[in-house]
Amino acid sequence: MAEIKPYKIEVSESQIKDLKTRLSLARFPDELDSAGWDMGAPLADVKRLTKYWEQSHDWKKAEDELNKLPHFITKIQCGGFEPLAIHFIHIRSKVKDAIPLLWIHGWPGHFYEGIKIMKPLTEGGDGVQHPAFDLVVPSLPNFGFSEGPRERGFALAQYAETLNKLMLKLGYDEYVAQGGDWGTHISRALAHCFPENCKATHLNMDSANPPEFFTNPLLKIQHALTPYTKREREGRKRTEWFMKEGRGYNLEQSTKPQTLGYGLADSPVALLSWIYEKLHDWTDNYPWTDEEVCTWVSIYWFSTAGPAASARIYYEKNHDSHPDHPNRTPQPDLRKYSPGVKIGYSHFPQDLMVLPSTWVRTLGDVVFERDHEDGGHFASWERPDEIVRDLRDMFGKGGGAFGCVKGVTGYSQ
Numbered sequence: 001m002a003e004i005k006p007y008k009i010e011v012s013e014s015q016i017k018d019l020k021t022r023l024s025l026a027r028f029p030d031e032l033d034s035a036g037w038d039m040g041a042p043l044a045d046v047k048r049l050t051k052y053w054e055q056s057h058d059w060k061k062a063e064d065e066l067n068k069l070p071h072f073i074t075k076i077q078c079g080g081f082e083p084l085a086i087h088f089i090h091i092r093s094k095v096k097d098a099i100p101l102l103w104i105h106g107w108p109g110h111f112y113e114g115i116k117i118m119k120p121l122t123e124g125g126d127g128v129q130h131p132a133f134d135l136v137v138p139s140l141p142n143f144g145f146s147e148g149p150r151e152r153g154f155a156l157a158q159y160a161e162t163l164n165k166l167m168l169k170l171g172y173d174e175y176v177a178q179g180g181d182w183g184t185h186i187s188r189a190l191a192h193c194f195p196e197n198c199k200a201t202h203l204n205m206d207s208a209n210p211p212e213f214f215t216n217p218l219l220k221i222q223h224a225l226t227p228y229t230k231r232e233r234e235g236r237k238r239t240e241w242f243m244k245e246g247r248g249y250n251l252e253q254s255t256k257p258q259t260l261g262y263g264l265a266d267s268p269v270a271l272l273s274w275i276y277e278k279l280h281d282w283t284d285n286y287p288w289t290d291e292e293v294c295t296w297v298s299i300y301w302f303s304t305a306g307p308a309a310s311a312r313i314y315y316e317k318n319h320d321s322h323p324d325h326p327n328r329t330p331q332p333d334l335r336k337y338s339p340g341v342k343i344g345y346s347h348f349p350q351d352l353m354v355l356p357s358t359w360v361r362t363l364g365d366v367v368f369e370r371d372h373e374d375g376g377h378f379a380s381w382e383r384p385d386e387i388v389r390d391l392r393d394m395f396g397k398g399g400g401a402f403g404c405v406k407g408v409t410g411y412s413q
Helices: 013-024 043-055 059-066 111-123 156-169 182-193 217-225 230-246 248-255 257-266 268-281 290-301 309-318 384-395
Strands: 071-076 084-091 099-104 133-138 175-179 198-203 338-347 364-371
Touching (some): 013 043, 013 059, 013 268, 043 268, 071 156, 084 111, 084 156, 099 111, 099 182, 111 133, 111 290, 111 384, 133 156, 156 309, 175 182, 175 384, 182 338, 198 384, 248 309, 257 268, 268 290
Parallel strands (some): 099 175, 198 338, 338 364
Antiparallel strands (some): 084 133
């Protein structure tokens, strides 16, 4: 078995110099006089951020801060694919028998998105009512400082298999997962493919079909007879906006990621504007600083697999037609009921898909739901206190998922 090694982020001076040179040579488009965010990232914002990234942002300082965390790397092999070096942060709580928690990022996020919840989750409270967690925060394949596959067909089941094997390698035969965006979808894949290991999932992005009479008769009746709540009414408007005005990136990355990749790999300004638009549009008036944005985008620019690789997950998820790997885990239907795995939901009003509760309850045994007054897509970054509280309430004594992982203080053996 390949060993687990400490990892240190070390971007070379030549890479940093190349970035600064490219930024200094940026050529910007013009902009209509009345252009606003509805047309994309504003010219003034992108020019300001480009200048800051070139002249003021100190990657080495950001790198030093990131390296204060316990980073590791290890080889993980999915059936039929070459082994990949997977980067992850692993923080063992000092609280005895803390709950193993796999935190999974999405796009355009990465491990950095979870940095604000690490300390409070691992420190915990009294260990039972407010449990502590052993936290594993990986860079997904093709993201951050993990390698990416060189062959086609690496879809959601393979992402789930990679993370499950990582948790088993760390000694966690049973664990729970948390995620939004692709973290939601991969958590759902874990629930379907590895229910003996992933015992519960807490999700902060809705993704479900409406209840059908023949499969969910009680939920179908409830959906038909119960008026929408204020959250559900406003959520419908938000979802309609996203489907009409916000999904262009998804269609491109799902169909022609290679073409898009030339711009993302060659131009830091293209990468900056592509991601910054989402950081703005998908959050709930979060006051992004230039420093935060540039560190966030730098992790993509300096990523091991390259800035374009992260888009491939969209294509592979939507083109599961490469049976070249006989040992490959088949792709599950993520919107089908997953028995035996408890589910929790935190609903934030400015997320991308904000669905009625009767919809998400079709997915499995929903034991926790909480509606939040504000917050958006990057919940662990925007509203870390709320995510920490929701996880503690779901898995602590009296919570719907209390006792789902063996060997934790106060839990059934």
